[in-house]
Amino acid sequence: MIKLLKALKRFYLPRRLPTGMGEFNAWISDIVLLSGLPDNASTRHLAATFILHTNPSTNYLSVWHISRQLCKAAAYQVAREVAKDTDPKKVTNEQTQFTAAPTEV
DSSP states (O other): OHHHHHHIIIIISOEEOOOSHHHHHHHHHHHHHHHOOOOSHHHHHHHHHHHHHSOTTOOEEOHHHHHHHHHHHHHHHHHHHHHHHTOHHHHHHHHHHHHHSOOOO
């Protein structure tokens, strides 16, 4: 029961946003643990950007809320790249260039 209460407090109850590097590292490690995102520079940049874009009057958020938002942002980045790579206009232009290219025998 005590472990459950500690987990609830650690992940689901709002806590103060980090104000130092030590707090940031502990905070990001909890986010990585809860979200399953890799602990790399990209995730840290995404988390720092999330803090910069929060409402100025917000100074308490739950790790669960932040990890959900970061997972959504990561999925959005992947989906945007896939949509850009599979754009029908781009695919049609590449096919036209390929078929219009002269061939030498």
